[in-house]
Amino acid sequence: MRLEDLTDLQLDTLRELGSIGSGHAATALSQLMGKRVALRNPELKLIPLGDIPGVFGGPEQLVGAVYVRLLGDIEGGMLFLAPRASLLALFDLLHARNPGTTKSFGHEQERLITHVASVLAASYIAAIARMADLNVLPSTPSFVLDMAGAILEVATTQAGIKALSAMLIRTAFYQETTDVDVALFFMPEQDSLEILLGRLGMV
Amino acid sequence: MTSDSDKRLPSDFADANVISIGVGELAVAALPNYLMTPALGSCVGVALYDSLLQQGGLAHIMLPSPTDCARAERLERFATVAVPALAQAMTEIGSARRRLVAKIAGGAAMFQADAALATIGDRNVAEVRKQLRLLRIPIVAEDVGNGHARTVELHLDTGLFIVRSYLYGVKRL
Numbered sequence: 001m002r003l004e005d006l007t008d009l010q011l012d013t014l015r016e017l018g019s020i021g022s023g024h025a026a027t028a029l030s031q032l033m034g035k036r037v038a039l040r041n042p043e044l045k046l047i048p049l050g051d052i053p054g055v056f057g058g059p060e061q062l063v064g065a066v067y068v069r070l071l072g073d074i075e076g077g078m079l080f081l082a083p084r085a086s087l088l089a090l091f092d093l094l095h096a097r098n099p100g101t102t103k104s105f106g107h108e109q110e111r112l113i114t115h116v117a118s119v120l121a122a123s124y125i126a127a128i129a130r131m132a133d134l135n136v137l138p139s140t141p142s143f144v145l146d147m148a149g150a151i152l153e154v155a156t157t158q159a160g161i162k163a164l165s166a167m168l169i170r171t172a173f174y175q176e177t178t179d180v181d182v183a184l185f186f187m188p189e190q191d192s193l194e195i196l197l198g199r200l201g202m203v
Numbered sequence: 204m205t206s207d208s209d210k211r212l213p214s215d216f217a218d219a220n221v222i223s224i225g226v227g228e229l230a231v232a233a234l235p236n237y238l239m240t241p242a243l244g245s246c247v248g249v250a251l252y253d254s255l256l257q258q259g260g261l262a263h264i265m266l267p268s269p270t271d272c273a274r275a276e277r278l279e280r281f282a283t284v285a286v287p288a289l290a291q292a293m294t295e296i297g298s299a300r301r302r303l304v305a306k307i308a309g310g311a312a313m314f315q316a317d318a319a320l321a322t323i324g325d326r327n328v329a330e331v332r333k334q335l336r337l338l339r340i341p342i343v344a345e346d347v348g349n350g351h352a353r354t355v356e357l358h359l360d361t362g363l364f365i366v367r368s369y370l371y372g373v374k375r376l
Contacts, residue, residue, distance in 0.1 A: 050226070059242040060354055062369060065313050142316035146369060150352030151243025153226055154313040155322055157265060158243060 002164035003145035017043055018042040018169050028119050033094055039052050049166055052152045055183055059149025065110040066117035066156050074192035079155045079185040087113050089197035090180045099178050114143040130197035172199055227280035229262035231292045239356040243309035245303040246326035247331050248355040250306045251289055253298035261357050262289045267330035286334035305340045306364040306376055307331055308355045310347040344376035
């Protein structure tokens with residue numbers, strides 16, 4: 001069983017997990033920031049690992065990424081990815097400033113973005129773990145701002161070594177007038193995907 | 204007036220002589236072409252150059268050896284396979300092994316906070332060095348380690364190895 005061989009029913013179940021995850025993440029981030037943080041319903045699709053850099057414009061595109069490894073009953077990783085400009089816009093949005101206010105990406109930005117990405121990833125991981133009744137924990141998040149292709153190859157070398165595709169969870173943070181698109185890639189190892197689907201009663 | 208040239212993508216204007224090498228691939232070429240591989244993270248770019256015939260080869264290596272991966276396919280991803288294969292490909296286009304020199308770049312630790320991910324780059328570089336030593340090909344220039352991504356180009360007229368990164372800009376090796 002590969003990620004790309006999933007039936008529509010199986011994909012629907014994973015989509016449901018995505019929606020639950022986004023809901024949890026919005027609640028958690030709202031509590032954390034002390035104001036309402038809203039997330040669009042995520043769009044889920046399977047994409048080949050090689051296409052991931054293309055999602056944000058090519059392997060040399062400057063992007064920020066947060067990698068969280070899955071620990072416990074399933075192995076793999078979760079990668080949060082967004083272009084530098086989107087991360088600055090997200091920083092402004094979370095501080096209720098006009099987009100474009102923050103112009104440079106420093107430690108303060110890195111800290112907040114890492115935290116937000118970590119909450120987002122942990123919410124999806126928690127949703128998956130609860131529905132499948134598995135013990136899955138996220139590792140300490142790791143941040144990097146560099147070329148998309150290089151980030152991807154490192155993350156997939158470790159996590160997606162046996163997988164050919166990843167599940168893209170595309171969502172957006174929004175306020176009245178601004179939408180900031182971000183992407184998460186769920187990359188379970190093949191054995192782990194089988195465990196996961198087996199637990200969800202789909203094999 | 205709209206001509207066809209207005210609709211062309213920026214990439215259509217790119218140098219027709221460039222041969223771009225993807226992750227886990229390798230290629231050899233001669234003038235007037237040149238070789239490049241984008242976005243090396245923990246991967247290592249290995250360039251071999253023959254100054255007499257002005258030809259060279261470039262490989263984008265992902266992992267040290269096939270034992271690091273349960274699924275042994277696309278073997279050119281691995282240093283133990285790709286480095287000898289690249290040297291062999293150079294021999295096939297007429298470059299004697301003793302004329303070859305190597306330049307390497309990459310092997311970065313992109314995610315410093317994750318212990319397992321931080322060591323892959325170093326292991327890749329170590330295996331590449333070992334393979335080149337076995338082939339008796341000297342490494343004449345290198346830009347390895349640290350935590351940043353690199354794009355490399357091998358120019359075949361002079362053997363110039365250009366390393367680009369967001370951190371350091373352009374380095375000429």
